[in-house]
Amino acid sequence: MAVPLFAAAPQAVNVLDAGSLLSAFGAIGVAVVLFAETGLLVGFFLPGDSLLFTAGLLCVPGGDRPVSLSLPQVLLASVTGALVGAQVGYWIGRRGGRALLARARSRKLHEGAARAEELLAKYGHAKAIVLARFVPIVRTVLNPLAGVLGVPAGVFALWQVVGGAVWTCGLVLGGYALGSSIPNVDRYLLPLVALVVAVSLLPIALEILRARRARTTEDTP
16 A cells, blocks of 8 residues: 555654655655755755655555555655755845855865855856756755855756756656566665665765865875
8 A cells, every 4th residue: 555645754763764754754755855955954964866766666566665655646746845945945045045054064065065166167057957956965055056146046947947857757767667677676675775875976976086186186296
């Protein structure tokens, strides 16, 4: 039986574990997490990529799993959470996002803000807004930063919708396709989620490596 859109939450929920969130809140949990991750600076640590992929896997009928979700509900919830969250983040940036970033104590958050600003400068508004959806932490800070830097509202809205729809639907449908093609994929859920997390962190790792090489080159006489 599929979990309803609003599922009853147990007393203990691990917000960093996609399976725990989905078991507790069902599809509505996807919307809430993506809203927080893309719209609120405090949500940079939330597991957006693994949550979407796991939700797609859990939409496949059958199998021995603790929770079963509805694919249409998950797609609707994920797109809604990601798109509304991004617009809220942009509005926060227009209203004073630079001050909020300055008060933040997280080193990762500041590194993400620097990377987001670099993306905007290097690729332009449209490409940067779309690409940021696929980079953890950067997708959290780029939305308010776009507001701070005065990215036109219409341009931001258009490209955040494109990027948000591709990101959310792509990961959900990817999980669903994999679950549909591999029998008893539930047995491999943890390794698969770990792989998704590793792939999602790859852009950050490459950027750190690039920055270190650049510093080494500058320090070399």
